Structures are given as structure tokens and as C-alpha cells.
Amino acid sequence: MSGATTTRRRLDGLSAAGLLLPTLLVLALVIGYPLLLAVNLSLFSDPIAGVPEFVGVDNYARALWGADAGRFWSAAATTGGFTLVVVALELAVGLAMALFMHQLKRGKAFARVCVLVPWAVPTAVATVLWQWMFSTGGVVNALTGAETLWTGAEGPARAAVVIIDVWKTAPFVALLLLAGLQTIPGEMYEAAKVDGAGAWKRFTRVTLPMLAPATAVAVLFRILDALRMYDVPAILTNGANGTTTLSLLTQQLAIGQVRVGYGSALSTLTFLLIFLVALAFIKATGARIAGGRS
Amino acid sequence: MSRGPVGSRRSVGSRRSVVGRGWRRLGTALGLVLLTVYSLAPFYWMVVSSLRGEQDILSNAPLPAAPTLANYADVLGGNARFLLALRNSAVIASVTTLLALVMAVSAAYALARLRFRGKGLVLGAVLSAAMFPGISLVTPMFKLFSDWGLIDTYPALVVPDLSFALPLAVWVLTSFFIDLPWGLEEAAQIDGCSRPQAFRRVILPIAAPAVFTTTILVFITVWNEYLVASSMSLTANASPVTVAIARLAGSSQFQQPFGQQMAAGVVVCVPIVLVVLVFQRRIIAGLTAGAVKG
Numbered sequence: 001m002s003g004a005t006t007t008r009r010r011l012d013g014l015s016a017a018g019l020l021l022p023t024l025l026v027l028a029l030v031i032g033y034p035l036l037l038a039v040n041l042s043l044f045s046d047p048i049a050g051v052p053e054f055v056g057v058d059n060y061a062r063a064l065w066g067a068d069a070g071r072f073w074s075a076a077a078t079t080g081g082f083t084l085v086v087v088a089l090e091l092a093v094g095l096a097m098a099l100f101m102h103q104l105k106r107g108k109a110f111a112r113v114c115v116l117v118p119w120a121v122p123t124a125v126a127t128v129l130w131q132w133m134f135s136t137g138g139v140v141n142a143l144t145g146a147e148t149l150w151t152g153a154e155g156p157a158r159a160a161v162v163i164i165d166v167w168k169t170a171p172f173v174a175l176l177l178l179a180g181l182q183t184i185p186g187e188m189y190e191a192a193k194v195d196g197a198g199a200w201k202r203f204t205r206v207t208l209p210m211l212a213p214a215t216a217v218a219v220l221f222r223i224l225d226a227l228r229m230y231d232v233p234a235i236l237t238n239g240a241n242g243t244t245t246l247s248l249l250t251q252q253l254a255i256g257q258v259r260v261g262y263g264s265a266l267s268t269l270t271f272l273l274i275f276l277v278a279l280a281f282i283k284a285t286g287a288r289i290a291g292g293r294s
Numbered sequence: 295m296s297r298g299p300v301g302s303r304r305s306v307g308s309r310r311s312v313v314g315r316g317w318r319r320l321g322t323a324l325g326l327v328l329l330t331v332y333s334l335a336p337f338y339w340m341v342v343s344s345l346r347g348e349q350d351i352l353s354n355a356p357l358p359a360a361p362t363l364a365n366y367a368d369v370l371g372g373n374a375r376f377l378l379a380l381r382n383s384a385v386i387a388s389v390t391t392l393l394a395l396v397m398a399v400s401a402a403y404a405l406a407r408l409r410f411r412g413k414g415l416v417l418g419a420v421l422s423a424a425m426f427p428g429i430s431l432v433t434p435m436f437k438l439f440s441d442w443g444l445i446d447t448y449p450a451l452v453v454p455d456l457s458f459a460l461p462l463a464v465w466v467l468t469s470f471f472i473d474l475p476w477g478l479e480e481a482a483q484i485d486g487c488s489r490p491q492a493f494r495r496v497i498l499p500i501a502a503p504a505v506f507t508t509t510i511l512v513f514i515t516v517w518n519e520y521l522v523a524s525s526m527s528l529t530a531n532a533s534p535v536t537v538a539i540a541r542l543a544g545s546s547q548f549q550q551p552f553g554q555q556m557a558a559g560v561v562v563c564v565p566i567v568l569v570v571l572v573f574q575r576r577i578i579a580g581l582t583a584g585a586v587k588g
Binding site: 012013015016017019020022023024026027030031034035037038041097100101104107109110111112113114115116117118119120121122123124125126127128129130131132133135137138139142167171172175176178179221224225227228230231234235246247250251254255260263264266267268270271274278 | 322325326329330332333334336337339340343352354396397398400401403404405408409410411413416419420422423425426427428429430431432433434435436437438453454456457460461464514517518520521524525535536537539540550552555556559562563566567569570571574575577578581582
């Protein structure tokens with residue numbers, strides 16, 4: 001019996017290797033190789049003419065405490081700030097939406113279609129649309145009776161980026177949380193009711209704790225996504241007025257100005273930053289994302 | 295669900311609860327209106343703006359004074375650059391989705407069905423790949439494709455797009471495949487099918503909806519991509535719609551052609567919104583499959 005199991009297992013292992021090979025090979029080629037190439041490129045200079053020279057960690061020093069440290073840290077702070085605000089708001093709006101949709105008896109399908117629409121539309125199109133609505137004589141100013149120059153100053157420009165991102169992504173958070181709500185067994189509420197728990201107590205003692213795993217996953221996804229934010233500020237302001245994120249700064253230098261060496265250093269730093277944040281988050285929440293399935 | 299004996303006892307003949315139910319209904323209706331406005335009002339504005347003429351474009355009236363299709367004629371006629379962009383998007387998204395799905399089906403089968411060592415590691419790698427910051431790949435890949443003279447061609451967009459399309463496809467498919475009735479495969483094997491035969495004849499038909507859903511999700515994600523697209527395409531030759539809309543140029547630098555951008559936006563969004571309407575149940579299942587279980 002145990003011999004048969006071992007043979008079966010070995011066979012499974014062999015076929016698994018064969019079945020996974022194309023995927024792993026392609027991932028190594030399109031992610032692993034470029035990542036290593038970037039590290040290598042980041043050690044070379046960006047001469048206006050001639051061959052790049054080996055400069056060691058000069059590009060990193062320039063970004064972290066050298067001549068361009070101001071721009072790098074300001075982009076890092078902008079990215080971090082956007083991430084905190086955007087994820088917090090999306091969680092609040094998304095939770096409200098999910099709780100509302102969960103208690104609906106009729107119109108649930110309609111509500112789900114509605115919230116899917118902002119998710120499904122390209123961020124680029126959504127940004128162009130909001131850019132139009134945020135224009136000086138646009139509909140947002142007309143409705144609020146204000147004359148805000150939305151992209152003309154730091155505060156409004158940042159607010160506009162946040163509004164667009166939250167509008168587009170809160171529905172996604174809502175759908176994840178709604179799926180989480182649907183896994184909470186109804187008997188738990190009945191039991192809490194029998195024990196005399198009121199609506200608020202049922203919410204804080206049953207709903208929220210039971211929703212914690214789905215929330216942790218949603219927040220992790222959103223943090224990692226917000227840290228690489230590019231589309232909205234690239235189109236709305238092209239980074240003007242304090243909206244340059246790390247991805248946008250790197251893209252502008254590496255591709256816009258073709259400074260491959262320095263750009264590679266920035267892209268490697270961005271990767272490291274996101275990696276560390278993800279690791280810290282998983283450690284802190286104990287979120288079992290991949291390990292939970294067998 | 296919770297309308298058990300507890301709920302009905304409380305509402306017997308009591309006028310207060312009838313009033314309470316009325317309020318509740320009003321709240322629900324109000325919530326639905328809010329949700330609809332949140333999700334659809336910006337699209338309403340996109341459609342209305344796209345139908346305004348040049349005289350009317352700055353008006354904030356809820357309906358166009360003299361509806362015209364001039365913006366659509368400008369976008370879809372003329373030198374037809376936008377039609378080219380639509381074709382580019384269709385080709386890039388289809389090829390990327392097809393390649394990703396072919397590899398992902400076998401990988402997901404292995405991950406969901408076979409027992410082998412290092413499975414958690416592979417799943418973790420796939421998830422980290424899905425969360426990988428695009429900018430860290432775009433910089434080195436831009437250098438590679440420049441060296442090969444491939445910037446502004448389809449491969450320069452399809453290859454980087456695989457870096458997120460493939461992990462997404464593997465992840466979503468695996469979470470679907472885990473729930474398939476695999477006992478049927480064994481039954482077919484006992485009845486004399488080989489394992490590949492059993493997979494083709496028994497499992498593939500049951501798995502088809504999962505594959506279909508994953509295809510939609512991956513296609514939409516690639517279709518909506520902007521960072522890779524804006525970095526790897528220079529001219530109309532390879533620019534997909536997201537880039538084409540953002541770069542749509544007016545007669546002068548300071549006169550953004552918002553009317554045309556809105557018309558182009560409507561053209562891009564209508565097919566996506568239709569797909570969402572028809573397949574909303576499946577799309578939501580796919581979106582949340584990887585996140586909630588586990």
C-alpha cells in the first residue's frame with residue numbers, strides 16, 4: 001500500500017513538473033530575468049554619448065542621499081501618502097457598499113452590476129473622464145458651486161488623484177468583502193440574537209471578526225496595487241503639483257529621458273520597497289494568502 | 295434568511311414595526327439610488343459630453359442642446375488612427391490572453407489536482423508575480439526591446455503583459471479547479487480511460503466555465519493596461535486604446551479635445567460594459583475566487 005502511494009506520488013511529481021514547466025519558464029523569462037538585468041544595468045552610468053561605464057552603487061547613492069535624493073524621497077512620500085489615504089478610504093467605502101448590498105433582498109444583481117462598471121473600465125479612460133469633469137468649467141465645479149483649479153495646486157491635484165482611484169477601486173474592495181460576508185453562516189447571527197446581542201453588538205462581535213480574513217486579503221492586494229500607482233497621476237497631471245509617484249518618477253527618467261542606468265536603480269528600489277511592505281504586512285496580520293490552500 | 299420566528303413575532307400587529315419597515319424600505323431605495331449614481335453618473339456624463347457639438351461642449355446642462363455624432367465621426371473617421379488603436383488592443387489582448395491561458399490550464403491542473411513537494415512555494419511565487427510592480431520590468435525590458443529594435447511592435451507589449459496575465463490566469467484557474475468534482479476523473483479512469491483521456495473527456499467540459507471566466511478576466515486586465523502600453527509604444531502603429539485616448543491630441547496643446555476623448559471612451563467602454571452585464575455572476579466569482587477561500 002505505502003509502496004503504491006510512493007509510486008503514485010513520484011508519478012504526480014513528474015507530471016506536475018512537466019505541467020508547470022512552461023509557466024515557470026515564462027515567469028522566469030519575463031520577471032526573473034528582467035529583475036536581474038535591472039540590477040546589473042543599475043550599476044552603470046548614463047553617458048550622453050558613448051558606452052555606459054561601471055559606477056558601482058553610485059546610482060543608488062544619488063537617489064538615496066545624493067544629488068537627486070530630494071526627488072526620490074518626495075516621490076516615495078507621495079506614494080506612501082496616496083497608499084495610506086486611498087486604501088483607508090476604499091476600505092471604508094467598500095465596507096459600507098458591501099454591508100448595504102449584503103442585506104438587499106431585491107435588486108442585489110442590479111447593485112452588483114452597477115459596482116462592476118467602474119472596476120471594468122480602463123483606468124486610463126476613467127482618468128480622462130474625470131479630468132474632463134474636474135476641468136475649470138467642468139461639471140464637478142458646477143455642481144459644487146466652486147471654482148477650484150483641480151490640477152493647478154498641490155492640495156486639489158492630490159485630492160483629485162485620490163478621488164479617481166477610490167471611485168474606481170472601492171467597488172472591487174466591496175465585492176471582495178461581500179464575498180467574505182456571504183461566507184458567514186446565518187446561524188452565528190441567530191445564536192448571537194438568542195444570546196441577546198443587539199444589531200451593533202452582532203456587527204462588532206460577529207460580522208467584523210468573521211470578515212477579518214477577507215479584509216486582510218483585500219487590504220494586502222490594495223496596498224501592493226496602490227504602491228505601484230501610475231495611470232492616474234501620469235494622465236491627470238503627469239506628476240505635477242506633488243502627484244509624482246515612484247512608478248511615475250521611474251518611468252519619466254528611465255523611458256522618457258532614456259536614463260537606463262539610473263532608472264534601473266529607481267525601479268530596483270521601488271521593487272525592494274514594495275517587497276518589504278508586503279512582507280511586513282503579511283508578518284503583522286498573519287495573513288495566510290498562499291499557504292492556506294492545500 | 296433571518297426572517298425566522300423571531301422576526302415575525304416581533305412584527306405581529308405592531309404599528310411601530312410597520313413604520314420601521316417603511317423607513318427601512320425608503321433607506322434601501324435611497325441606498326440603491328446612491329449606489330447607481332456613484333457607479334453610473336460619470337458614464338452618463340461621458341455619453342452626454344460625447345454627444346455635444348463644439349459650441350455646446352463647455353455647457354454643464356444635463357442634456358446636450360443639439361445632440362450630434364460629430365465627435366464619433368472625428369474619432370472613427372478621419373485618418374482612422376483610433377480604429378488602428380482598437381485593432382492593436384484587440385490583437386495584443388487576444389494574443390496575450392491566449393498564450394497565458396494555454397500555459398495556465400496545465401499549471402492550474404497540476405496545482406489543483408496533483409500532490410507534489412514545493413506546491414506552496416509555486417503558489418507563493420505565482421501570487422508574488424501577480425503583485426509584481428510593473429515598473430520594475432518595464433525599465434529593463436525597454437532597454438532590451440530597444441536593443442533588438444522591437445519598440446513599437448506587438449511583441450514589445452505582449453511579452454511584458456504576460457508578466458501579469460499569466461500569474462493572474464494561473465491563480466484564478468487554480469482556485470476554480472480546486473472545487474471541481476475530481477472524483478469523476480478517477481471514475482473515468484476506472485472505466486478504462488487514460489489520465490489525459492479522462493481529463494479531456496470528463497474534466498474539460500466541467501472546467502469550461504472556469505476557463506471561460508478566467509479568459510474574460512485576463513482579457514479585460516490586458517485590455518485596460520496602461521504602463522507597459524505607454525512605455526513600449528511610440529506611434530499609432532502599436533498603441534492600444536488606453537494610450538490612444540490619453541494621447542488624443544487637439545488642434546493646440548492647450549485645447550484638449552475632450553469631446554472626442556469622451557466619444558472614444560464610450561466606444562471603448564460599451565463592449566466592456568456589455569460583457570460585464572452578461573457575465574456579472576461569473577466575473578465576480580472569478581474576481582473573488584482567489585481572495586476569499588483559503
